[in-house]
Amino acid sequence: MKLALRTFDLALRHRFTIARGSKTHQRTLIVQLEHEGVRGYGEAPHYPYYGATVEGAAEALRRTGDLLAAAAADNPEALWDAAGELLADQPFARCALDEAAWDLAGKLARRPVWALWGLSIDRIPPSSYTIGIDTIETMAAKLDEQPDWPVYKIKLGTADDVAIVRALRGRTGAAFRVDANCGWTAEAAIANAAALAELGVEFIEQPLAGGDYDGAARVREASPLPILADESCVAEADVDRCAGAFDGINIKLTKCGGLTPARRMIARARQLGLSVMIGCMTESTVGISAGAQLLPLVDYADLDGAVLLADDTAAGVTVTPRRVVYPDTPGTGAGPLRAGLP
Secondary structure, three states, X not given: OEEEEEEEEEEEEEEEEEOOEEEEEEEEEEEEEEEOOEEEEEEEEOEHHHOEOHHHHHHHHHOOHHHHHHOOOOOHHHHHHHOOOOOOOOHHHHHHHHHXXXXXXXXXXXXXXXXXOOOOOXXXXXXOEXXXXXXXXXXXXXXXXXXXXXXXXXXXXXXXXXXXXHHXXXXXXXXXXXXXXXXXXXXXXXXXXXXXXXXXXXXXXXXXXXXXXXXXXXXXXXXXXXXXXXXXXXXXXXXXXXXXXXXXXXXXXXXXXXXXHHHHHHHHHXXXXXXXXXXXXXXXXHHXXXXXXXXHHOOEEOOOOOOOEOOOOEOOOEEOOOOEEOOOOOEOOOOOEOOOOO
């Protein structure tokens, strides 16, 4: 297999703010694997919170040339294992390589990746649409701009969190999920949970700092709402740590290293009685198409990353308000990269 890398700086539709910062653009690295003229694509977005940069991912991936030259193009799991030492400290890069490997394997087999795994997309959860932190008026305007989603994910972590949800609840009867992105204390989380339950919120995602499993267990015990882990569930080993502290986990391919470990995480979560959401960073349709292959296995979807973009890198799986639409193409459905982008 031959490797090619391409960097994009994608504009967002709106400034996007969560509890720890804001952005108007998303840098991302697209990985291309080619074998006998067939190309597979994967993605590694720039995300310094996890120590993931486009430059670091590209540098790490360039070290895989010899490995890729000898690797089988139809065995992504073997490639994931073989790349472990080279990419051990670069999960975002490892994710992009794994996504591209599965996309390539599916295209070579002329089957969608979900079909390679023996799955069906007849019944899959719809995705939520995310409302980033802003003034209440602006958050309401963002909801009004996207009026038909069955589920909204509301970013919180302000002094007015309950007021925000109350104001948005007055504009729609859709389901709400809230995500504090580590922005609350245990005391605030417990108090907010009681108020949010009355406003029809389904669950709370990551109220406390990542890794605070004892605090999360205390919140879970006192909360009338389920508590899901995000920043506390990064890699495979974290799934067991989340049992007893959370009711479910949000798996993001970038954090865990790709589709290969994500499937194992889902299986382990089921053994432990945890619900599962497949989530995303702000990323293009390349990464979203990969994540969508897992939808038949999960309870919840938060795959609106490309919907938040004004620019995109490729066609592929399309996330719409009512359903996730899969193209009639093999692999993950991503590609080719769109012409005219830098």
